[in-house]
């Protein structure tokens with residue numbers, strides 16, 4: 001048997017034709033920028049995430065960047081980011097001309113450590129970007145206390161957390177949140193797409209022109225915006241997929257539960273879920289001290305895995321000029337060496353999941 005890491009076609013098989021028909025409608029509408037499909041998605045996604053407003057943008061990186069810009073983050077500001085995230089979180093800060101200030105994660109949840117956040121706050125700190133990594137909600141209440149104490153803006157990076165809940169509240173129902181609909185995310189388009197949800201009318205007022213050349217009224221440009229609009233074809237796809245997000249999240253939860261039950265005697269570190277967290281299980285990440293060999297053994301047995309992520313941002317060439325050194329963020333570096341993501345797909349069958357469990361227990 002071969003268990004794919006993620007089978008996008010299998011996951012959408014029941015709605016394949018519905019999506020293709022919806023694309024035909026857009027194709028024949030003669031309207032290919034913004035428009036009704038996007039407006040519908042913005043309303044429905046805001047409702048689904050219990051947010052007041054949703055603004056579709058071109059991708060997840062732009063969503064973080066535009067949320068920061070809307071909050072006034074600029075040249076020389078410091079923005080606190082997780083040391084162990086996908087590099088997009090950092091790049092959004094750098095694109096504002098601001099400085100990403102990395103903070104180590106907690107060793108159990110892999111999410112940013114609020115205690116350490118407070119340690120790096122300076123006069124120049126303007127914002128924090130918690131990432132709900134792997135779909136696990138970050139400890140938002142603790143971060144909110146620190147943000148309020150120092151007047152910091154919070155942009156949540158929820159690119160992996162569609163449908164996750166923190167203390168029974170869906171991510172997106174509080175604050176300003178950046179989303180990605182990259183095809184492999186829990187809610188994925190057939191190309192690039194992203195959004196910002198917010199409960200703040202002032203953030204909304206900034207983002208609407210920022211994503212559209214600084215314009216609200218056509219050919220009147222009030223600020224120096226960018227072009228970052230969610231494509232109507234992608235919006236049409238997302239409109240159909242959104243109706244299935246709850247079911248897909250439940251399926252992911254079932255897979256995660258089977259993994260956690262089946263691997264509890266494996267000797268490996270499996271995901272820790274605090275009592276207040278209801279993760280969206282974008283990824284099911286375990287750890288192995290000799291990951292490379294372990295991954296090879298799994299691959300030979302037909303179990304496909306992926307590493308999220310092998311090199312932390314501070315050790316990437318992109319950030320060489322910032323003079324970070326190896327060993328500076330030991331928890332993040334250790335995680336980068338040990339993490340391995342097991343197959344996770346809403347269409348994954350019990351047979352496939354059990355096959356993975358058996359293979360991991362045997363090949364550990």
Ligand SMILES: *Cc1c(COP(=O)(O)O)cnc(C)c1O
Pocket residue numbers: 059060061062085086088089131157159160180181182192193194
């Ligand atoms: C995918 C991802 C992004 C970026 O999203 P894109 O749509 O690919 O630009 C940002 N942050 C995290 C944590 C992600 O996983």
